[in-house]
Amino acid sequence: MGFREIPGQERAKALLQQALRSGRIAHAYLFAGPEGSGRQDTAIAFAQAVLCERGGDDACGECLSCRKVSHGNHPDLHVIEPDGASVKIEQIRELQRELSYRTAGAGYKVYIIKSAESMTVQAANSLLKFLEEPPSPVVAILIAPGAQAVLPTILSRSQLVPFVPGDRERMEALLTAEGKPRMLARAAVHLASGPAAARALTEENWFAEIRNVVIQLGKENSSRFPGSLLTAQQQVIKTNLSEHVDTLLNLFALWYRDMIYAMTGRHDRMVFADQAEFIAKHAWSRTIEAWAGAMESALAAARRIKAHVPPQLALEQFLVNVREG
C-alpha cells in the first residue's frame, strides 16, 4: 500500500510526502477525517514509507521492511485498536514498554492508534507524557473523526493531517482500471472503509456470491415470501456465506436505496446498476418512506449481528420484517 495507490486526499498526501522528502518527520500526526476517507490506508502507507529501507517519499514496496509492513508483521510498527469500546491505559502502557526496546533496524518506530477519540482520559494522559518526551525516533499516528475529537492537549502536540470525505467514484474508477468488475467495485466502495479494504472485497469470491444472493432475495422477497426464507437457508446459512451475513445486510440496504434512487430519477447513483430494469419497474410498488424503512431494517439487522445476535436469526427476522407480499 503506497501513496500512489490511495485515490484523492491530495492535501494529506502532499503534507506527509513533503515531510518524508525533507526528512523532517514530526513526533505525532493526527489523521482527522470521516470513516471511509482512507485514513487507515494512508497511515499504513506513511508508516511503510518511514520504515522503507530505500527511503524516498513513497514506500518501494519491495524491500524486506516494506514486505513486513504489508504482511502486518513489522516489529517496529505497532497498531492499537480499541479494546471493546475504548483504547485503555493498559494498552498505552504496553505500547510504551514495547517502544522502549531497541529498534530491530537502525531507524524509526511507528505506532498507529485507531479510533484515538475513544481513548479513556487515563489513556490519553498517559499518552500525553509520551508525546512530549518520545524515546526518539518514534512517530505516532493518531486516527480520529475530527480534530475536536481528541483532547486539546493531544491536538496541540500533533501535526494535523486533514482528510476529506472519500470520493467513491474515484475509488470505483481506480478499481475498474485495475480490471475489477465494475458492479463489484461499485458495491465494494460503498461498504469498505477505504481503497485497500474495497480492493480486498472485490477479490473475494464470497463477495460476488453475496451480491448475487442479495439480488435473488430482493426479488423473491418482493413476490415469493416465504420462499426467500428457504433461499436464505440454502444459499447463505448452510454455506460459507454464513460468515458474511452482516455484509449481506449492508448490501441489502443499498438495494433498497436503489429503489429510492429509481423513484427520484437518480439512476446514475444506483449500486445495482445491472438490475436497473427490475428496480425501475418494481420501485413504484411502495412509497419512498417504505423503502427507507426497509433500508433501516437491513442496517439494524447488521448492527444486531455485531451485538452477537446469531446471524441466521437476524437475517430471518429481517426478511420477515421487510416482506412485501
Ligand SMILES: [Zn+2]
Ligand atoms: Zn521499501
